[in-house]
Amino acid sequence: MSEIRRDPIGGRWVIVSTDSPKGPTDFQLVKDPETDPEKCPFCPGHEDQTPPEVLVSRNGGHINGPGWNLRVVPNKFPALKIEGDLGNEGIGMFDMMNGVGAHEVIIETPDHTKEMSQLSKQEIEATIFAYKNRCLDLRKDKRFEYILLFKNHGKSAGASLSHSHTQLIALPMIPKNVQEELSGAEHYYEYKERCIYCDIIRQEEQYKKCIVVANDKFVAFCPYVSRFSFETWIVPRQHFAAFDYIEPEAIPDLADILKNVLTRIHKALKSPSYNFIIHTSPIEDRVREEYHWHIEIMPKLTRTAGFEWGTGFYINPTPPEIAAKFLRQAKVNGK
Amino acid sequence: MPQLRKDPIIGRWVIIATERAKRPGDFLITKEKEDIKGKCPFCHGNEKETPPEIYALRKDGAASNKPGWDIRVVPSIAPILKIEGNLDRRGVGMYDAINGIGAHEVIIETPDHIANTAELPVGQIEKVLNTYVFRIKDLYNDKRFKYVLVFKNYGWAAGGSKINHARSQIIATPVNPKRVKEELVGARKYFEFKERCIFCDIIKQELKDKVRVVAEVDGFVVISPFAARFPFELWILPKKHNCDFYKLEQDEISKLAATLKLALCKLSKGLNDPPYNFVIHTAPFRHTEKHGYWKTIDRDYHWHIEIIPRLTQMAGFEWGTGFYINPTPPEEAAKALKEISCETELALAEK
Numbered sequence: 134m135s136e137i138r139r140d141p142i143g144g145r146w147v148i149v150s151t152d153s154p155k156g157p158t159d160f161q162l163v164k165d166p167e168t169d170p171e172k173c174p175f176c177p178g179h180e181d182q183t184p185p186e187v188l189v190s191r192n193g194g195h196i197n198g199p200g201w202n203l204r205v206v207p208n209k210f211p212a213l214k215i216e217g218d219l220g221n222e223g224i225g226m227f228d229m230m231n232g233v234g235a236h237e238v239i240i241e242t243p244d245h246t247k248e249m250s251q252l253s254k255q256e257i258e259a260t261i262f263a264y265k266n267r268c269l270d271l272r273k274d275k276r277f278e279y280i281l282l283f284k285n286h287g288k289s290a291g292a293s294l295s296h297s298h299t300q301l302i303a304l305p306m307i308p309k310n311v312q313e314e315l316s317g318a319e320h321y322y323e324y325k326e327r328c329i330y331c332d333i334i335r336q337e338e339q340y341k342k343c344i345v346v347a348n349d350k351f352v353a354f355c356p357y358v359s360r361f362s363f364e365t366w367i368v369p370r371q372h373f374a375a376f377d378y379i380e381p382e383a384i385p386d387l388a389d390i391l392k393n394v395l396t397r398i399h400k401a402l403k404s405p406s407y408n409f410i411i412h413t414s415p416i417e418d419r420v421r422e423e424y425h426w427h428i429e430i431m432p433k434l435t436r437t438a439g440f441e442w443g444t445g446f447y448i449n450p451t452p453p454e455i456a457a458k459f460l461r462q463a464k465v466n467g468k
Numbered sequence: 469m470p471q472l473r474k475d476p477i478i479g480r481w482v483i484i485a486t487e488r489a490k491r492p493g494d495f496l497i498t499k500e501k502e503d504i505k506g507k508c509p510f511c512h513g514n515e516k517e518t519p520p521e522i523y524a525l526r527k528d529g530a531a532s533n534k535p536g537w538d539i540r541v542v543p544s545i546a547p548i549l550k551i552e553g554n555l556d557r558r559g560v561g562m563y564d565a566i567n568g569i570g571a572h573e574v575i576i577e578t579p580d581h582i583a584n585t586a587e588l589p590v591g592q593i594e595k596v597l598n599t600y601v602f603r604i605k606d607l608y609n610d611k612r613f614k615y616v617l618v619f620k621n622y623g624w625a626a627g628g629s630k631i632n633h634a635r636s637q638i639i640a641t642p643v644n645p646k647r648v649k650e651e652l653v654g655a656r657k658y659f660e661f662k663e664r665c666i667f668c669d670i671i672k673q674e675l676k677d678k679v680r681v682v683a684e685v686d687g688f689v690v691i692s693p694f695a696a697r698f699p700f701e702l703w704i705l706p707k708k709h710n711c712d713f714y715k716l717e718q719d720e721i722s723k724l725a726a727t728l729k730l731a732l733c734k735l736s737k738g739l740n741d742p743p744y745n746f747v748i749h750t751a752p753f754r755h756t757e758k759h760g761y762w763k764t765i766d767r768d769y770h771w772h773i774e775i776i777p778r779l780t781q782m783a784g785f786e787w788g789t790g791f792y793i794n795p796t797p798p799e800e801a802a803k804a805l806k807e808i809s810c811e812t813e814l815a816l817a818e819k
Contacts, residue, residue, distance in 0.1 A: 135548065135549065135550070135567075135568030136565050136566070136567065136568055137549075137565065137566045137567070137642070137643065138560075138563060138564070138565045139563065139564040139565070139566075141562055141563060141564070143646070144646060146643055146645065146646065148548055148549065148568055149568075150548070150568075212470065212483050212485070212785070213470060213483065214470065224694075225673045225676075225677070226476055226666075226669055226670070226673055227473065227474070227476060227673075227694045227695070228473070228474040228476070229471050229472060229473045229474065230471075230472045231471065231472070232470030232471055232472050232483055232484075232485075279789075281785065281789055283783075283784030283785055284784060285783040285784045288781075289781065290781075290783060290784070291781040291782065291783025292783070300784070300785070302785060304789070305472070306472075306481060308481065308790055308791045309478075309479065309480050309481070309789070309790035309791070310789050310790035311789060311790075313790075329562075332562055333562070336561045336562055336563075339561075340561070357560070357563050358563065408783060408784035409784065410784050436624075436625070436626075436627045437627060437782070438619075438621040438626060438627020438628070438745060439617075439619030439620055439621050439626070439627065439637070439745035439746065439747050440548075440617060440619055440627075440637070440639055441627075442619075442647075442745055442747055442774075442776060443617045443619050443645070443647065443648075443747035443748075443749070444615075444617055444641070444645030444646070444647050445646035445647030445648075445650070446641065446645045446646070448548050
């Protein structure tokens, strides 16, 4: 008998196939073809193929030239544009506004061949610092209400370039999924006067079966209501709503666990495509006492079809208990 | 300047890229030429390859689970929910779980090895729609179920299998799905505010604006909605207000069959046979009168069909935000599809 599990935050139901669970080797992965660094706009020497950098870490060289370790540039083909007013208007019964926003790319390494899990801990730390700096800077723009940091790795996760990068989009409104998560957390907080994410960490650590890895400041687990096979969350033990206010002392631990989890996913699932998303509170004056920032990592192993579109129901063929077990067993650093 | 458009029903925002608009030829569709090797379990003569049929439309006197049928309904070989058992709702610490009870049926739309519903004659599509109605009515009797979803996955990228034989699926669920609830709540709120059905209002506005109308058939309208999430997304809306799909009358079903054929045919011709999903959006089963819950549903909700060609990849942004980026403005999509003529196909199909 499969189980239908309810996500306590958004109220979403997931069908978890506990009868014939799928293991790491049961998915058909399409290998992305190797790409040519000569044609890659993110490679050193091709700085003129991107808009000018907004943030850079370099050992030498000139602005918008080679010699950098990490580079942040506006997206050349932005989904939203930075210039302009919102211009909200109604068209008959419909509403629209101008596509104003920021769309930036964080190029994590000059090395075309490395994926994020293969970067050094220091490089990942530098990447997280860049995330933080860009968010803090964009917070100042009063037109924006939300900043989303996310990664598309591999073609089936929607990446158009293979060179390791993260994207940042600043939006003029709070997106629907974020709003739902916030209201879910708010309801729980009103009812119990506790943070739902803190409760989830406690329950997962007690249950143990879904834990992937943990360190002093963070816990990584496959949540009880995973929507996707091998979905993994990284949650900070310290309760705080906004990712970009992360203390610098916590960044090494975050880099450590992010590298660890991505390496396990890379090894256990033979380099799958994946997305990760940093879930954080909106930009606003008040501190959201009831929210708790975290990272959700979703390997792209299955296809979504009519049922998921029609219902918002997900079918997860790998129970999180089994996914976590495989990820725990994956070898990291030859251990 | 790209536009942000808001879906008036559930409040979802969509980014419409107006400048680098993608037109039909801009999407690379990888053809899945691969078909099943050997026996197709859905072809006539191979009835033994599926679980025994739940229902079949067959010529008088033909035996069940034997050839001689027009439409066949069988349980899914790999059901995601199972029909036997109790729900056993329970808490697991702070979480909730119920047993995976439900119905999962496959409707084989033709005895011949034809892949796309667009190629079936209108009369055959009418039989398929009649079968949907028949199965929904039957599942309504099972008090464990709250919702029944009728949908189709055509092509590998749309979640279909490698067996290229036209079929659709029916899944009955023991809880009302989130996505359905959002739509119901959105429609109810609009009704509370305006005392009108939001879908009826959309039809009126679209027929007036015209730019997003793909086709108008007797009693039905095909549009690419204002806040379309996907390039060439289409909705088929019945002009007659009705919240339950299964309450359609016979003459409406035959007109819907022609409309569906036309919409699928335009997509297939215009986009070079793309993978697609379609989903029938209909009101949930109403076994219980929860306080105030379904009070106005007859007036506030309006069944319809949503068709989504699968031309782009969902990525981190969409998953994280529920925001969609649509590279083809629906006005462009409607214009391109409107110009595609399917008259010959329809005329041939009627014969």
